[in-house]
Amino acid sequence: MVHRDAYQTCQLLRDNIARVVLGKDDLIDLLIVAMMAGEHVLLEDVPGVGKTLAAKALASSLDCKFSRLQFTPDLLPSDITGSMIYRSTTGEFEFSPGPIFANVVLADEINRxxxxxxxxxxxxxxxxxxxxxxxxxxxxxxxxxxxTQNPFEYEGTYSLPESQLDRFLLRTSIGYPTREIEREVLTTHRSGEPVDHLESVLNQAEVLGVQSHVGEVRFDPTLTEYLLDIVAATRQHEAFQVGVSTRGALSFYRGCQALAVLRGRDYIVPDDIKQLAVPTLAHRVLPEGIFQGGSRFVVEQQLADLIEPIPVPV
Incomplete structure (x- = not known):
């Protein structure tokens, strides 16, 4: 089994987020996997289904510095990174850090x-x-x-460059809630946003501690070959102009290790690889003959069909 403290810490975080992100256990797991792997996540869906809520719930659960960037057409690079400011008191230029200098950064509507x-x-x-x-x-x-981003066909959106998409560990959507969950949302939001009252359950040191355990998860050589078989198949399949990069393969590997910790194991099983394959790889391939922005669900299905016949190690 994985180190008990790491597993219990992950479950504590999971339960806390689930208090306000209702009926989305798979989404919560993917957010935590990205955090544990020390990487980033892209939430893509129509407006109003809870993308920002999910990001704020994760940030509120961590006792770390949080900042929010609202992306707009007139946002400048210096508004993100910071800039040099002249200080009249000293007669020198001094660096003024931008909102990117935080532990958790919410980049809201990034494709605007x-x-x-x-x-x-x-x-x-x-x-x-x-x-x-x-x-x-x-x-x-x-x-x-x-x-977070809205689908590409929405007015006022830009497609993200492939090089930037490759920096996200995974991309996932929220989806509409069930009728029962939506009824519960209506009830719990009568007196304001529940996420505003969510208390942190992990501090900075605990997050770094969990991340350190991820690298200790054992990856059997046969399963490493299985993961590489999937990556190679994306480069050879006629449906894709461009397959998964080496950076993408490494992110896939780390993501599987993080998922194992979340499941209470210190070793990988084939289901870890199969579960993360589509959300980790679909945004890293370029489909053949169709517009990339409008082809997300087609690409995900093609990728799932590609993976299915690849022999799973016994």
Whole structure:
């Protein structure tokens, strides 16, 4: 079994988020997996189904610095990273950190800003640092971006560059709730937003401790080959112009380790790989002959069909 403290810590976080994100256990698991792997998550769905709520619930459950970036067409890169400010008292320029200097950053409606502004996140997401005027500034640890976006066909949206999509561990949607859950939402929101009263259950040190356990999870060589078989298949399949990158394969590997910890194990099983394959890989492939932004569900189904016949190690 995985280290008991790490498993219990994950369950405590899971239960806390579930107090306000109702009926979305799979979504909560994916958010926690991304956090444990030290990577980032992209929530894509229509407006009003709870994308921002899910991000705020995760951030509120962690006793860490949280910031929110509302992406708009006039947002500048310096509004994210920060800039050099002249201080008249000292007669010198001083770096003023932007909102990216936080442990959990909510990038709300990320695809409403132009690509130049979106790219300001690239260095932060991949290297945990930002460079302003030639000077590199490290970001705090842990560091995680939870981005939300509306479907590409919605007015006023831009498609994210492939290089930026590759920095997200996974992409998932929220979906409409069941009638029973929606009834409960109506009842619990009578007196305001429940997430505003959510208390933190993990501190900074505990998050870093859980992340350190993820790297200790054992990956049997046969399962490593199974994961690489899936990655190779995306590069060879006629449905895709571009397959999964090496960075994508590494993220897939780490995500499986994090999922095992969440399930209370210190070893990988084939179901970990199969469960994470679509949310981890679908946004990293470029489909053949159709517009990328409008083809998300087609790509996910193609990827699921591709994985199914690949032999699973016994």
């Amino acid at each position: 800003a132009p690509p130049r502004t979106q790219s300001a996140l690239l260095e932060a997401m991949s290297e945990g640092q930002v460079t302003v005027d030639g000077v590199t500034h490290p970001l705090p640890k842990p560091f995680m971006v939870v981005a």
